[in-house]
Amino acid sequence: MDHSTQVGIIQKLLEFNEQRTTDMAGQESEYFNPVTVYTDPERLSAELKQIWYRRPLSVGHVAEFPKAGDFKTVQVGKVPILVVRGKDDRIRAFVNVCRHRGTVLEERETGHANTFACPYHAWTYGADGALRHVPDDFGFPEVASDKGRFGLRELWSQVHAGFVYVQADGNAPERELVDWLDEVGKDLQDLGLAEYVALEPSTVRHPVNWKLPFDIFLENYHTKFTHRTTIYPVFLSNVGKFDSFGSHIRCVLPRREITELRHIDEAKWDLVEQSTLLYVVWPNTMIAVLPEHAAVWHVYPDGVDHSTMNFYALLARRLYEAEAEAEKWQKSLKVIQKVKREDAARFLSIQQGMNSGGNSALTFGRYEKAIAWFHQSIEEALADSEGDTPQEVPADAPTGTVAR
Ligand code: FES
Ligand SMILES: [Fe+2]
Known part of the structure; x- marks a missing residue:
């Protein structure tokens, strides 16, 4: 000011x-x-x-994610959200739901993880949301040959003045954060x-x-x-x-x-x-x-x-x-x-x-x-x-x- x-x-x-x-x-x-x-x-x-x-929602502060793999989960209405810092230092937000059969992926409120393994059948995702591993993937030939399509659903997110903003509906129009704030x-x-x-x-x-x-x-x-x-x-x-x-x-x-x-x-x-x-x-x-x-x-x-x-x-x-x-x-x-x-x-x-x-x-x-x-x-x-x-x-x- x-x-x-x-x-x-x-x-x-x-x-x-x-x-x-x-x-x-x-x-x-x-x-x-x-x-x-x-x-x-x-x-x-x-x-x-x-x-x-x-609307953009502030869900945290960068100091809560000092290292790659530091994460936080929040629940916005029906949408569970995983916020995590990737190896490239970017903080991203994903729908916290496994792409196999929809189990909530990360149940802890905060923590540190290099990968996120689903508790049900252990489909495993990186901090960038990419699907990394499917146990016994011979049962999923389409998924195994095209893992890029089965990464976690990424949500709009941005950092401004140290605060992390997320929008829970991936289909809602994105707002220009600087104008919004x-x-x-x-x-x-x-x-x-x-x-x-x-x-x-x-x-x-x-x-x-x-x-x-x-x-x-x-x-x-x-x-x-x-x-x-x-x-x-x-x-x-x-x-x-x-x-x-x-x-x-x-x-x-x-x-x-x-x-x-x-x-x-x-x-x-x-x-x-x-x-x-x-x-x-x-x-x-x-x-x-x-x-x-x-x-x-x-x-x-x-x-x-x-x-x-x-x-x-x-x-x-x-x-x-x-x-x-x-x-x-x-x-x-x-x-x-x-x-x-x-x-x-x-x-x-x-x-x-x-x-x-x-x-x-x-x-x-x-x-x-x-x-x-x-x-x-x-x-x-x-x-x-x-x-x-x-x-x-x-x-x-x-x-x-x-x-x-
Ligand atoms: S529901 Fe996540 S691995 Fe099956
Ligand atoms: Fe008060």
Whole structure:
């Protein structure tokens, strides 16, 4: 983010703080989000079709794949995906399904493998997806003579600013990632996160709709109450600056000491030093950026009332390698873990509240407008008829008859 944009945001935050206000929606009313948005299975089917299969999804960071053969698996709706770094250093994504009779190929969440052998009959694939070995291949003369046709089905994938993006539907139109990410892509690039190391990875399945963690992430109205002893002492309460770029979101939440900048030359102002930057790389990723470290969540729906949250922290290599700094950043990661638990307690509780039928809608106030934006982007995608294109059979799909 260029310095003049940082100064503009800081000036706005100082003004909000002095006037005891924050960034608010233009319209003079709340946004009411029907509970069915979080509880209706048909709604999830529409989201999968219109959003999850058809948009670039951030599924990881290059630091999770430092060596050839390092892999990670994710599940996007019905599509199991294997992401792996090849010997040529490229990170690729494949449908994680064996081309023989369709067993899920790699069942571990992360790991390292030079080859991927199917657990059923051991058809074996390289990290580039190529079919390498078929046991007793005299039973498969066509496959044996033309293995190139039976490699893993590759999906569109790209790396940008250190994050790996995948599109789960191989037939969906490919998007230009730089255009898709807009200013958020530029910010992530400027922050230099590509060079960071990844720490404390975890994957947790929660009994909540996938959108609830985003609702919690996108406002700091709750900081004073939910995070009373963890981050409330450090951050201004319910003061923030919201910006949207396409469907993506940036919220800036200022630290208390930002008020001291009034007495410091603007040329020395640094937004990252004085705030936490929250990004939603729509639809599935949340990134909280702090000085020299970050927290990342990739969220996936797992049924209408379950979701999988894949978390990791990112740390600047300089900090990671400086022994004298270890205590400081380890303490900060501990706070992040505690805040994560505080937030998880809330979204678990909200899903219970919704399942109870007690409310027919959730109310988002004017300063919870980032949440409203997040949901409006979903509404727009659901209304987008582009998603109605029928699935095509892949051009190289084998055909044939069974001799009797
Ligand atoms: S299903 Fe994979 S080897 Fe048979
Ligand atoms: Fe929170």
